[in-house]
Amino acid sequence: MDSRDGYTWTPTDGLKAGVPSLGVITPSTNLSESEEEFYDVIVVGAGYCGLTAARNAAVEGLKVLLLEGRDRIGGRSWSSNIQGYPFEMGGTWVHWGQSNTWREIVRYQMMNEVEKSFDFSHGVNHYELNIGLEGSTMSHDEEDALLIAALNKFTNIDGAYGRNMIPLPYDMFHVANATHLDDVSAQDRIDAIALSLSPQERAAVESFVLLCSGATLATTSFLEFMHWWALCGYTYAGCIDMLITWKFKGGQSSFAIKFFQEALATKRLAYAFNSPVNNIQDTGRKVQVTTRDGRRYHAARLISAMPLNVLGEVTFDPPLCAGKTKAIATGHVNQCVKVHAEVSNKDLRSWTGVAYPHNELMYAIGDGTTPAGNTHIVCFGGSNKHIDPEDDIDATKRAVTNMFVQQKDQPNIERLVFHNWSKDEFAKGAWFFSSPGFLAKHLDDMRERHGNVLFANSDWALGWRSFIDGAIEEGTRVAYEVRTELTKLREVHSSS
């Protein structure tokens, strides 16, 4: 089935909106028109967080309604399967160091359904670092050495590469001083170590940090980057392993659908896609949610699993507290642009490259071989030189081509696949990344419940915030909280 989300471009068909995905749910609802149910819990948002919350609640005996604005599950993590090959539209890589995600992968016995993005056995087996007009190539071992040197300088704030500052990544502010570090931007940190960096090291570390944040150096919290670094074991090798190596052979949506199917099998899951929510009203005795088209649903509790950047579109009654309102108004800064290019050059499979700071796409790797035998290159840009890829396809193709300076490696583009996360009304950006000072001020605000409404999202997870893992962490947390609470309530009622 095709989702409304995403775009493809091919020489034959040109630009087309909508791409096929295993995550599209048909029929789009299992509610009957006449039904007037009272649910234990309504979950708003069917990304991994909402899916986890809905699944856990349903499996544990609660009557659940799942509402989603899109036509598909997965939120900011989904794949489009085109001619048998999955293009990851947002969210790709998983690792056994990501506890919540991996727990689910093992539970669904999918640990053999992952494969490596990298394959350094093909012809163009090198790293290309294009700084402005200056291009150079080096071996992947030299690439690693460059990044290790650069990132070690960048992260070594405490003589221990961050181990002393963030010893316990799930408690980011475990060391009180870390609060101050959140005020530091990536730009501040680069400025502080600039004299120690070679031009190549500087371009390598800057583009790597921006790959993580999707923002600009000035709008990237240094501490939030350090948090990723700590989760990855304080090493570049750990970052590569955990951030960009293992992906699902069948694509992210092959994983997400398991959650939905399990929930559905309980027969306690009602759902409605294409159902954006307008208003959430908590009377104290129950919660009422109103969709954009005026339908109303009622439940004892509501789990809002919407991302930070879109929460402002929903009105809450009573209104949200000042801290949360301010966090929502500020939002996060990640405007990552992810573009897949299928190119006929088979040898590019082993290529990796950076084109920075001049190019609209700045970081790319050979990510797979399509059934047609073409190479799949995944390219990342962001706020540094932001584009809306569908607005000018020729410019987007140029941004891909510009990753390659060597004439002989010029890619012959046969397909582009992408989604515009910045213009997505249900995301307004990619994965969460915070600007300086934001988390120290607002992490607690974002996590706080509001009466019978609980807020869950990867955007304010404690561990792998911004990742699928953080989404599952959060969905797990609130489902547990709601179930425990409703069980107690029922005991009180049945004993009174």
Add this chain to the structure above:
Amino acid sequence: MDSRDGYTWTPTDGLKAGVPSLGVITPSTNLSESEEEFYDVIVVGAGYCGLTAARNAAVEGLKVLLLEGRDRIGGRSWSSNIQGYPFEMGGTWVHWGQSNTWREIVRYQMMNEVEKSFDFSHGVNHYELNIGLEGSTMSHDEEDALLIAALNKFTNIDGAYGRNMIPLPYDMFHVANATHLDDVSAQDRIDAIALSLSPQERAAVESFVLLCSGATLATTSFLEFMHWWALCGYTYAGCIDMLITWKFKGGQSSFAIKFFQEALATKRLAYAFNSPVNNIQDTGRKVQVTTRDGRRYHAARLISAMPLNVLGEVTFDPPLCAGKTKAIATGHVNQCVKVHAEVSNKDLRSWTGVAYPHNELMYAIGDGTTPAGNTHIVCFGGSNKHIDPEDDIDATKRAVTNMFVQQKDQPNIERLVFHNWSKDEFAKGAWFFSSPGFLAKHLDDMRERHGNVLFANSDWALGWRSFIDGAIEEGTRVAYEVRTELTKLREVHSSS
């Protein structure tokens, strides 16, 4: 409450059997004499695996009976809280790289209830390496450098420190060649690299490997050690982080009890401690379990969460298949001896040491400061020079004292705390570790179900086998399998 398990020794009270633990359950059963219930599932064994299986099944709506031979939960992982300080009798450390464990820690919001074992801020801040009669001390940085050099030589079988041989730790035999490596013993591997090792490196790597296996070098599978190494990110720093750094402030039993309490709160958990199982009979229509004292219980499914080394004590009807029978007859080889010493020397808090191969205890670290201000040293021995610590307390004290060669650091022992895992009828050894060839032959056998009986244990987990994490992995797997299966059966019945 005191458990029958464990021993303490103090100068005043001498040797005493039984230690207090939060994991002791009173009353020991919630069954009434008259009751004749039919359960959805009976879980045999209340270690982390059985606890997880029982909890998940109960929370997801099944009627569960949990049977346990001991007077306490936790199996091979439990703590004794003595005067407000937890001594870990078996199983101690946890890490966010252990996906199943950490998922539960976050779910129970216990991520701030962990603390570091190491504290390198006190007086005797060094590493002591005693090889035979030769003692030497070095800084902890030198200790790290020594271990890194030694372990890198030991693990570098593929030019990539094992990354190529075990790229995907949850699929240990992902690279077919790994099967052959399972035939190699740690001794074989040491022999192969012996010329490249200094005497200090050799003692350091051998004692570290034996710390992991609790066996002898000849009975330690090299591949199983490599599996640990791979899970730890292929580095010594990763091993230290994940294997021996973070522990619960309140002890392991403060974690295990959460599982039990959550299951109990569902009101679908029946349980009986002090109830060792004798016989498990599967009629095809139901499973009947008979306890040692002749009580019988019936269920649709049975989850055996007993360790490999004690499965031979239970008779199965129909008998188990040949592969499983052989695996049980072979067993695993870990006979770790773990002895806690509370010593009055405050400065020893920052000490770490090895006394190998001459001493009965070979590896020890300063693990904490007790409420009395004493230092808590945890010492490990194993099959290398195996002892039953309660048999000769003076010899056990000498084995502790012998860890320290420097006269000025001689510990003044005020308390010993330990459990004899080798003589424990419900364990017959410590955490799983395999002899050469065992896993390639028997991993699948151990995991296989037997009609309506499912076998779950950390001993045959795919990921963190031998760890609490592997226990939770396994409990999760079988509870999911049983629930899915029974739900389908009921649908068939209700529609027919």
